[in-house]
Amino acid sequence: xxxxxxxxxxxxxxxxxxxxxxxxxxxxxxxxxxxxxxxxxxxxxxxxxxxxxxxxxxxxxxxxxxxxxxxxxxxxxxxxxxxxxxxxxxxxxxxxxxxxxxxxxxxxxxxxxxxxxxxxxxxxxxxxxxxxxxxxxxxxxxxxxxxxxxxxxxxxxxxxxxxxxxxxxxxxxxxxxxxxxxxxxxxxxxxxxxxxxxxxxxxxxxxxxxxxxxxxxxxxxxxxxxxxxxxxxxxxxxxxxxxxxxxxxxxxxxxxxxxxxxxxxxxxxxxxxxxxxxxxxxxxxxxxxxxxxxxxxxxxxxxxxxxxxxxxxxxxxxxxxxxxxxxxxxxxxxxxxxxxxxxxxxxxxxxxxxxxxxxxxxxxxxxxxxxxxxxxxxxxxxxxxxxxxxxxxxxxxxxxxxxxxxxxxxxxxxxxxxxxxxxxxxxxxxxxxxxxxxxxxxxxxxxxxxxxxxxxxxxxxxxxxxxxxxxxxxxxxxxxxxxxxxxxxxxxxxxxxxxxxxxxxxxxxxxxxxxxxxxxxxxxxxxxxxxxxxxxxxxxxxxxxxxxxxxxxxxxx
Numbered sequence: 001x002x003x004x005x006x007x008x009x010x011x012x013x014x015x016x017x018x019x020x021x022x023x024x025x026x027x028x029x030x031x032x033x034x035x036x037x038x039x040x041x042x043x044x045x046x047x048x049x050x051x052x053x054x055x056x057x058x059x060x061x062x063x064x065x066x067x068x069x070x071x072x073x074x075x076x077x078x079x080x081x082x083x084x085x086x087x088x089x090x091x092x093x094x095x096x097x098x099x100x101x102x103x104x105x106x107x108x109x110x111x112x113x114x115x116x117x118x119x120x121x122x123x124x125x126x127x128x129x130x131x132x133x134x135x136x137x138x139x140x141x142x143x144x145x146x147x148x149x150x151x152x153x154x155x156x157x158x159x160x161x162x163x164x165x166x167x168x169x170x171x172x173x174x175x176x177x178x179x180x181x182x183x184x185x186x187x188x189x190x191x192x193x194x195x196x197x198x199x200x201x202x203x204x205x206x207x208x209x210x211x212x213x214x215x216x217x218x219x220x221x222x223x224x225x226x227x228x229x230x231x232x233x234x235x236x237x238x239x240x241x242x243x244x245x246x247x248x249x250x251x252x253x254x255x256x257x258x259x260x261x262x263x264x265x266x267x268x269x270x271x272x273x274x275x276x277x278x279x280x281x282x283x284x285x286x287x288x289x290x291x292x293x294x295x296x297x298x299x300x301x302x303x304x305x306x307x308x309x310x311x312x313x314x315x316x317x318x319x320x321x322x323x324x325x326x327x328x329x330x331x332x333x334x335x336x337x338x339x340x341x342x343x344x345x346x347x348x349x350x351x352x353x354x355x356x357x358x359x360x361x362x363x364x365x366x367x368x369x370x371x372x373x374x375x376x377x378x379x380x381x382x383x384x385x386x387x388x389x390x391x392x393x394x395x396x397x398x399x400x401x402x403x404x405x406x407x408x409x410x411x412x413x414x415x416x417x418x419x420x421x422x423x424x425x426x427x428x429x430x431x432x433x434x435x436x437x438x439x440x441x442x443x444x445x446x447x448x449x450x451x452x453x454x455x456x457x458x459x460x461x462x463x464x465x466x467x468x469x470x471x472x473x474x475x476x477x478x479x480x481x482x483x484x485x486x487x488x489x490x491x492x493x494x495x496x497x498x499x500x501x502x503x504x505x506x507x508x509x510x511x512x513x514x515x516x517x518x519x520x521x522x523x524x525x526x527x528x529x530x531x532x533x534x535x536x537x538x539x540x541x542x543x544x545x546x547x548x549x550x551x552x553x554x555x556x557x
Contacts, residue, residue: 006186006302013308017136020093028089028140031082036148038075039286086140094133097311098125104318110385111346112318119201124311127196131307138304142297145290152287166265167284171291178295181243182302188240189303193310195236198229240303328403330411331396334361334488334519336382340391343377351377352542355391359519361488364512366530367523369539375523378539379493382521384409413487413518417494419474421466426477427458433481441484448514449480450499450507471498476507483514490518494525501528508532 018025101124105113157164263281341355352374359365359382367375380386381393384405393400395408413433421429430442437445439458446452451473466474475498482490490511496504505528511520512532522533530536538546 006183006305009186009305009309010301012312013135013305014139016308017089017093017139020096021089024085024089028082028085029143031078031085032144032147035075035078035082035144036151038071038078039148039151041071082144086144090133090136090140093136094129097132098129101125101129101311101315104315108318109387110380115347116317117201119203120197121314123197123200124314127200128193128307128310131193131304132311135301135304135308138297138300142294142301145293145297149287149290149294152290156284156287163265166261178298181246182298184243185240185299185302186305188236188243190306190309191232191236192240192303193306195229195232202229240299243299326403327407327410328401330404330407331398333396334411335359335396337394337397338381338391339394341381341388341393342390343381343386343388345377350374350542352381352539355544357537357544357547359521361519362517363535364520364533365522366533366536367521367539368525368530368536369545373539374542375539376493377542379491379521379523383412383414383489383491411487412489412491413482413485414491415475415479415482415493415495417475417497419466419471419478421462421469421474421477423461423464425459425461429462429477430458430481430484433484437484442480445480445484446477448483448510449476450503450510451476451480472500472503475499479507486516486518488516488518490520491523492521493523495522496524496529497526501526504529505531 021028105121153164153168156167263284336359338355338357342351342353344351344353350372355378367378369375377386381388384400387402387405395404398404400408422432426446427439427442430445431437434441442458443452462468462474462477466477469477475495479492479495482492496507499507508522508529509532522529524530533550535549536546537544
C-alpha cells in the first residue's frame with residue numbers, strides 16, 4: 001500500500017506539471033532527447049575514430065575528429081537551451097502553485113479560514129511551495145538522465161546486443177530494489193515537513209505571546225519545546241542521509257558488478273572485437289553518471305514530494321478554484337432586513353437563531369449582551385463574512401446573494417476589538433484601507449479618532465501588531481483606518497473598550513456627527529458606551545431578547 005501511495009502521489013505531481021508545461025513541456029522533451037541523441041551520436045563516431053587510429057588512416061581520422069568536435073559543440077548549444085527552458089518551467093511551476101494557493105485562500109469562506117492555523121498557511125506558502133520547485137528540479141533532472149541513459153543503452157545494444165541485455169537486466173533489478181528505499185525517503189520527507197511546520201507554529205506562538213511570557217519568565221518553556229522539535233527534525237534529516245547513502249552504495253556496487261560481468265562476458269563468451277569492446281566499456285562508464293543522477297534524484301524527489309501533497313491537501317480543504325463570484329450592484333436604499341436568519345458554528349452549535357430585524361440607514365445602533373450571546377456572529381453576518389444557513393438577508397428589498405454580498409463588503413468599514421496593525425508606519429497602516437487617500441485625509445481621520453495627540457509623524461513605526469502603542473492607541477488607529485473608507489456602514493466591535501470613558505464619549509459624539517451619516521453599529525458592554533445610541537439591541541443565547549429605541553444624550557461633551 002505504501003508503494004501505491006508513493007506512485008499515486010508521483011502521478012498527481014507529474015500530471016499537474018504536464019498540464020502547466022503545455023507546449024513548453026513538449027519543447028523541453030525534444031531538447032532533452034536531442035541532447036541525449038547528440039551525445040550518443042558523438043559516442044558512435046568514436047568507433048570509426050578508433051579504427052582510423054589503429055589503421056593509420058590520417059585523412060579519414062581528421063575528418064572524423066572534425067565531425068566529432070562539431071557534434072560536441074552542437075550538443076553544448078542544445079543543452080544550454082534545454083537548461084534555460086527547464087529552469088523557466090521549474091520557476092513558473094512554483095509560482096503557479098503559490099498563486100493557485102493564494103487564489104484558494106482569497107476565495108475561501110471565513111468559516112473555513114477561521115479554523116485554520118495561520119502558521120500552517122504561511123509555512124506552506126513560504127517553505128513547502130519552494131520545496132515543490134526542488135521536487136520539480138529533480139524530476140526534470142531525472143527525465144534528462146533517463147533519456148540519456150536510454151540513448152546510451154540503445155548504442156550499447158547496437159554494438160553488442162547480448163552484453164546490453166545482460167547489463168540492462170542487472171540495472172532493472174537494481175532499480176526495483178530501490179523502490180522500498182524511496183518509500184522510506186517519502187516517509188522521512190513527510191516527517192521533516194511536519195517537524196518544520198511544528199517549528200513554524202511554535203515560533204508564531206512564541207512571538208505572539210512574547211510580552212506575556214517574558215513578563216512572567218515563562219519564555220524558557222517555548223525554548224524547551226522548540227529544541228525538542230529541532231532535535232526530532234535533525235534526527236529525521238540524518239536518517240534520510242543515511243538511507244540515501246546506503247542506497248547509493250548498493251546501487252553503485254550492483255552497477256559495478258553489472259559492468260564487470262558484461263566485460264568478462266564480452267571477452268570470454270561473445271568474443272567482441274577490441275574496438276567495439278573499448279567503446280562498450282566507454283559507454284558503461286558514461287552510463288554511470290545518469291545512473292547516479294537517477295538514483296539520487298529519485299530519493300530527493302520522493303523526499304520532497306510530501307510538500308506537494310501538503311499544498312494540494314490545503315487546496316482541497318479550502319475548496320473551489322478561487323474567487324470567481326461576480327459582484328452585483330447594490331440598490332440606492334441600503335436598509336437591511338434579517339428574516340428568520342440562523343447560523344450555527346460547526347464547532348459546537350454557537351451562533352444566532354431566528355433573527356428578525358430591520359436596520360434603517362443612518363442609525364446609531366448599540367449591540368449588547370454577555371460573552372457568547374451571538375453579537376459577533378450577528379456582526380459577521382451583517383458585514384458579509386458569513387451567509388445564513390437558513391432564513392435570508394436582504395438589502396433595499398433585494399436578496400443578499402453571493403455576488404451582492406461581495407459588493408456589500410466594499411461599502412463596509414470594520415474596526416474590531418483586537419486591532420490588526422502591520423509592522424510598518426502609520427501611513428502604511430492607514431493606506432491599507434484606502435490606497436488613494438491624501439495626507440490631509442489621513443490626518444483628518446486621525447483627528448476624528450482622537451489619535452492626533454500621540455501621532456508624531458505619519459512615518460512613525462507602530463511595531464509588530466502595534467506593539468509600540470498602548471491598547472487604546474491601537475484601537476484609535478484602527479478606528480481612523482476604518483473612518484478613512486467613509487463607508488455607509490461602520491461596524492465597531494468593542495473598538496473603544498480600551499479607551500477611558502470620558503475620552504470614549506468625546507469620540508462617540510464625533511462619530512454620531514459624521515458628515516456622511518453612516519449606519520453605525522456599536523458592539524459594547526459598558527452602559528456609557530451605549531449612551532449616544534438611538535437604538536439598543538440585546539442578545540442572549542443567540543437570540544434577540546430586547547430591541548428598543550432610545551433618546552440618546554444630546555449634549556456635547
